Amino acid sequence: MENQNEERALQLFELGRYEAAIPYFERALAEEPDNFNAKYYIALSFIHLNDMDKAETICNNLLGTHPDSANVFYLKAIISFNKDKIKQAFSEIEHAIRLAPYIASYFGLKASILLAQKKYEDALLATDQGLQIDAKDSLCLNNRAKILTKLNRKEEANSTIQDILQDNPEDEYSHANVGWVALEQGKIQKALLHFKEALTFNPNFEYARQGMATALKSKNPIYALYLKYSFWMAKQSTKYQWIFIIGLYLAYRFLVSVLSANGLSYLAIPLIVLYLIFALGGWIMEALSDTILLFDKHGKYLLDRSQKQSGYVFGLALVSAILFGILYYVLKEPILGVFAITFLCLLLPLPRAFHQEVPNNRIFVFTYAAIMATVGLIGSFFISPLMAGSGVLILLVAYTWLGNFIEDKN
Template identity: 30%
Template sequence: MSNYFERARLLFEQRRFDLAVRELQQGLAIEPDNASYHRLLALCFSQQNKPNDAIAEIDHAISLDPNHGGGHYIKAGILRDQGNLKAARSTIAEALRLDPEDTDSYSRLAAIQFDQKQVKESLATAETGLQINPEHLGCMNLRVLSLTELGQLPKAESEVLVALAIAPENPFAHAVHGWISFRQNRISAALDSFKTALRLKPDLEWARQGLVESLKARNGIYRFILGVDRFRVGMFKGPRLLLLAIPQIRALYWLMYLMVVATRPFFTVLLSFDSYGRLTLTPTEIKKSRWVAGIILFVIFMFLLPILASSR
């Protein structure tokens, strides 16, 4: 492999994507049909939020070397980032067909299944990967995530601690630990884990969302609302779904749903006035939450207006 590729790979690891792209383009001027260049260039474009360029590059890489599982693995990741989970799943299936022993591909498939809310399938896929490599962090994290979603919190926590012992600087493991602590209402521990994850990987959106939720959950009322939401979600699983046919229970369900929908943006507004909390929010979140909170206040005002008028 040429010096262009080695320099580009180092720059990619340093997250200096513009410079990495420049090196790769110089290398491609000499070796235009080098699939490795195109694969790494696709990753650079993906990190630069250029999905169309990323797909074009990885498709070209696959056309040059269709039997290289890595190309399909990278394409599946790009498609997943775009939210095209169906295409991502078929693409990662091709990567596994080409290399059935690749634990990275099992980890990516488990992540896609988790995104598709197929938690049990995600758990099974992660466990398959761990049979090949018992210390694969991606599969370990997906197994823990699935266990958490299935409500097996003590088991999930014990396993994420094993992952952190293997790789104490892994931001994803810290983020997973944060969500487990959050689900257990250990808010202080969750905050510490999310902050550590973001220190290690500042652009880890999943950890940022956890930090936002944990900051809001410092308020007891918000913790109560979270409990209501968890109860609502767990009310009707399996045969219990038939209970929605009962009008009173259906009304209770929707009352809890509206309570959660109305309260969450309101607490986001409160967080935006906190000196630290506002730094964790995106401009879109702040704008949206204030818009929703304004509607809520308007509805409350219109409800109280007749009462105030009649009291005169």
């Protein structure tokens, strides 16, 4: 006799109602304590709900009774991958494949892990192995499109995309993934279309919502350039990323020295500002993108309250920095220059304070921004503008270290 609780749980699971499915699986388990299927789907439900700790506990219990289960090692690999334990995840999926080398989705997950390690050729081989088993496996096809895009094999990527959409025309993940691939290829309108389709099928799909927001922000040429740079940097190995950053810094220092030596120091100032914007782009781009979306008739609806506040504050600080900068060049008044630098430096901590999820962290960042503003905007009247401006810059540099520490705790 079939377990009615398990049958109902599976129906809810297939509908994506994971939270509602878990109690039915637990009732089925109460009736049959050794029900492997119920335990497996409870763990999988917790994975879908992004509760990796509970999923991991169940998987570890399952391994005690089923030490040679490929499915359990597959789940453990998913959990480790979501916890950024990349080497452990790779070891677990390799073990799952050794136990069951005939399941395409295992190779799809292996490709995802290799993709995260930027081992694109190995990842492509894994997808092809999976597709030999099941030519319509969604994870393998989606990963193949991503990998081919990373390898700049755009024609093959586009061909794979056609296969994805033909096989999964109503799958929100496939549409969202195609949207991200199109975004990386610079096809903004195509990306928007697929993100819209994904959100039509699942309005709460965060992966698609983030993609839609990114695509709308990409209409701004400044953000589009930054996004192109981000995609390019993401494709490079850590070694080459550092070589590029150090090389860029050395080139910047050389240009500043040449300009200063030839009496062109005034040209060094905008160069320094441009370099700082580039070097700190990752810090300010989230708040800048919030500001961009505020003025988009569709994009503003993708922002929550904190993101809107961040956007308004960033826009106000940026306009203030530009206005005081212009006044400084016109009137040659040092205090106005300090004001311009202060508002420019405030672009880092002040808008980001609204993105802090931990209340104490938010208070800390607001307090830090207030100290920076006090030193620059009020301190200039009591100490020399040079000292006030230097103090603000020192606080900015310190924040780039403190900020990483604070956000790592979020």
